[in-house]
Amino acid sequence: ASTRDRIIALFVANEDTYLSGQAISEQLNISRTAVWKQINILKKDGYQVDAIPNKGYRIISTPDKLSENTLQWGLDTKWLGKTIHHYPTIDSTQTKANALAYEGAPHGTIVVADKQEAGRGRMNRQWFSDNNQGIWLSIILRPSVLPFQAPQFTLLVGTILAEVLTKETDVAVKIKWPNDLFIGNYKVAGILTEMQAEQDTVHHLVVGIGINVNQTRTRFDTSIQTKATSLREATGTIYSRIILIQQILRSFEAEYENFIKQGFNPIKTKWEQRAYKLNEWVTYYTNNQKAEGKIKGIQEDGALLVERIDKQITALYSAEIDW
Ligand code: BTX
CATH class of the missing domain: 3.30.930.10 (Bira Bifunctional Protein; Domain 2)
Structure with a gap:
């Protein structure tokens, strides 16, 4: 891993505490100047770093950069x-x-x-x-x-x-x-x-x-x-x-x-x-047969339940639905 990744990982592992420059430099085996440089790069990248003299650094917020x-x-x-x-x-x-x-x-x-x-x-x-x-x-x-x-x-x-x-x-x-x-x-x-x-x-x-x-x-x-x-x-x-x-x-x-x-x-x-069009009528096709039904819900095997005009409930598995 790069120094950058290692320093971030170190902060992640110590989320709730301040890390002194000395501690970072020892753990990553880099110079104090290198630590300071890396912190500045993090700041440039949108990390919000809190620095307290005699206490050290803590990252307060991270940028919206996925990693x-x-x-x-x-x-x-x-x-x-x-x-x-x-x-x-x-x-x-x-x-x-x-x-x-x-x-x-x-x-x-x-x-x-x-x-x-x-x-x-x-x-x-x-x-x-x-x-x-x-x-x-x-x-x-x-x-x-x-x-x-x-x-x-x-x-x-x-x-x-x-x-x-x-x-x-x-x-x-x-x-x-x-x-x-x-x-x-x-x-x-x-x-x-x-x-x-x-x-x-x-x-x-x-x-x-x-x-x-x-x-x-x-x-x-x-x-x-x-x-x-x-x-x-x-x-x-x-x-x-x-x-x-x-x-x-x-x-x-x-x-x-x-x-x-x-x-x-x-x-x-x-x-x-949270169902889309619950209790609304849709047109659907099974085996090329056109039918109308009202969306009622789902059943245990994942099928969609629709109620037909004759009040019969039908389970649809892979029907084409005209939403
Ligand atoms: P789906 O087959 O229900 O929907 C695909 C259809 O949706 C496409 O044919 C197109 O009409 C439309 N579509 C394509 N891209 C978008 C989009 N960005 N927003 C809205 N409509 C779109 C849905 O499939 C399931 C998609 C899963 C995608 C995730 S992303 C992470 C993971 N990796 C991957 O390759 N697929 C999944």
Whole structure:
């Protein structure tokens, strides 16, 4: 690691105390002048450093620059994000996370990038992942669940994101079945859950989360300009990706543990409270048959429940829906 990374890591490890120039110089085996130079570089990069004579240095706030250190700074999770792989540019955090999972990366490992050059949605659709403007994050999970439960994770994550983003922005963020987050009629985020399993064993899950944070509309690819939004477009506010990621990780860890303990029912209730177009009529197609139904909720296996004109409830698995 570079001197810079080592000095930041040292601060991260001593978050609540002041580090004297002498202590830093001894621990990193560099001169006092080198310490002083490094501190000045950190300040230039947007770190707010408090310096007290005879006491030393403490970092008070970090810039909104993603790195393993800035993300772990103040993150009080138990197992989620203990290992963070950060890349300025990558093809896809999802692809990387899958590779790491195969190599044995532990439960709770995270891959995050500032920019993806081949971000993916479902069925290999493209996910535009503009440099520094959004959250492009994949989480490796090793739950003891059965393969049929994988769709529940998408619904769980949708619920978590809707809650966190609504809280952070004060605008209603809704979950559009199965894997999108909407503000009004615009897509602000998407979830991609991938699973490696055989028979009745899940080896690992990779949950991919893409959130448009600070893009202005004109920055979106023309193909999505009329369909997409960002938190900034919706609120006029620029958000710290670090704070958002940390909130998501905190909430994710807690909700994940609840899910493992209590099962899917509490999530079902929360999901339905935040469902896009709940109790509204939509047109859908199954086997090329056109039908009308009112969105009612979800069931345990992840299917969408719609009520038909004759009051019959139907479970939809992969229907084309005209939202
Ligand atoms: P999806 O298949 O539901 O949505 C993909 C569709 O959404 C595209 O075909 C396009 O129309 C539209 N779209 C593409 N990019 C954006 C965008 N930035 N904002 C709004 N709409 C867009 C949704 O798939 C799941 C996306 C998961 C993305 C994460 S990012 C981290 C991880 N790495 C990776 O490669 N994928 C996941």
